[in-house]
Amino acid sequence: MSESITAVLVRAAEFTASGKPRQAIDLLRPALVANPLHAEAWCRLAAAHLDAGEPDPALDAAKRALVLDGDQAWAQRLAALSLSELGRQSEAVVAARESVRRKPTDWRCQVVLSEVLAADPTTRAEAVDVAHHATRLAPTEARAFQVLGDAALRARNWGTAERAYRTALRLDPTDDDIRANLATVRRKRGGGAAGAPTATSGPLPEEVLNAAHAIAWQVASRVAALLVSGGLLLLFAGMPRPTPLLGWFSGLLVLGTLALVGRTVLFARKTQRLALYRVTRHRPKLATVTVLFAVTLLLLTAWTTALFLGATTMQPLVFAWIISLVAGSVVVLVGQGKPRR
Structure with missing residues (x-):
């Protein structure tokens, strides 16, 4: 079993290094079910969650590592970064100072x-x-x-x-x-x-852009799930001939997507909000996904309007769904980009 968990850790590290933290998370979780006392695996999981923009589960994983016999300085570093991204700065400083105390060199x-x-x-x-x-x-x-x-x-x-x-x-x-x-x-x-x-x-400083990138990529994952699943339901519901009633559901899908993005911007801190506006200049993959989702929403809006005016075509919906599927595939397969841990 030790060889098995070692191989998992190597593969997880490779996924994280190549900017695919989600694959690392999916690999580590079942391994930790079989090896719940493996401190390094918990640290790897915490680092992957941080790179995926998920500080809450990252902090939970770091805490699990802290109670085990492993690299306590690493676990404290991960806890400090998680706490900082959660806005708990005083606790983050305590954890960071403890990591330095344990490994000052x-x-x-x-x-x-x-x-x-x-x-x-x-x-x-x-x-x-x-x-x-x-x-x-x-x-x-x-x-x-x-x-x-x-x-x-x-x-x-x-x-x-x-x-x-x-x-x-x-x-x-x-x-x-x-x-x-x-x-x-x-x-x-x-x-x-x-x-x-x-x-x-x-x-903006790199740490601000990294934080904004993690938030934006997390939102992109949710938007992808919403548009792909919602578009598929509309395709089935619109066969063989869509009606104006379907326009209400299409409109709700557009409004729901906009509300998801707007909520993220509204509840972000001031510096993060500015970084969210600018981060696509520095992250071409995120910029590509953003453009694809914007085109999808424009097509859905046009199709919704056409339905209310009596149109019976399905082509805009088909194109919108295909584009959202491509964007969703990029989100799933590419990951966030450069890891930070």
Whole structure:
């Protein structure tokens, strides 16, 4: 059984690394039913849930790992990240500090502590110091310098932020987020006091974009399920000839989808709301899915209107359902993209 769970962990890590956290979750859950005392598997599950934008189950999995005999520093890091995404910042800081206490030489613990400290304006100076320490522990890790840049950006320390992002980009030239943040820092540094970072101008820090991406992808999954299943029901109900009555149900499907998206935007925090508007510029897969769903809603709206005017065609509905099915397939098969753990 040990070989079996080891193989599962390797495959789950590969899924997470390739941006497919949902597949990792589906693989780990049955393995944990058979191996409920395997701490590393619970940590892997928590990390996958975080990358899928699900902090609640991530926190539950991290807590299970904490009571087992495993890597307590890793479990504390995962708990800290989950608590931070849930808005429980004071608890997140406690968990992050505990992870550092358990493994003071692990740069990843320092990075997580810096991330959660940077969320509070009163501890941003400390966040920069902690991130500096992480870069000394891991001078070849782009992520450590990226987090230093993020913390310095929030603290309006333009010089430190620019140097950190330049180093991170040198270590990882393919990261577009680092490149965008470096451009932001250079612009704001050149503008002096007038270039102070605001929530309404310039590219947003990576952690904000990552959080918005996770939220948007989770909503995209729900929209896909709603449009694919609802469209299929309309196809069956409209055969062989749709009636104006069917337009009411089609209209409810459109309104329900808009309400789902609107509720997410309405209840998001101010910074997250702005990031949700901008995240498609940085995430082409999410942008593609968004366009496909928008076309689906436009076709459904046009078909609903046509039904009320006496039309009896099914073609717009067929096209809308096919497009929503394609978008849903992208959501399921592609996953969120770059993992963060």
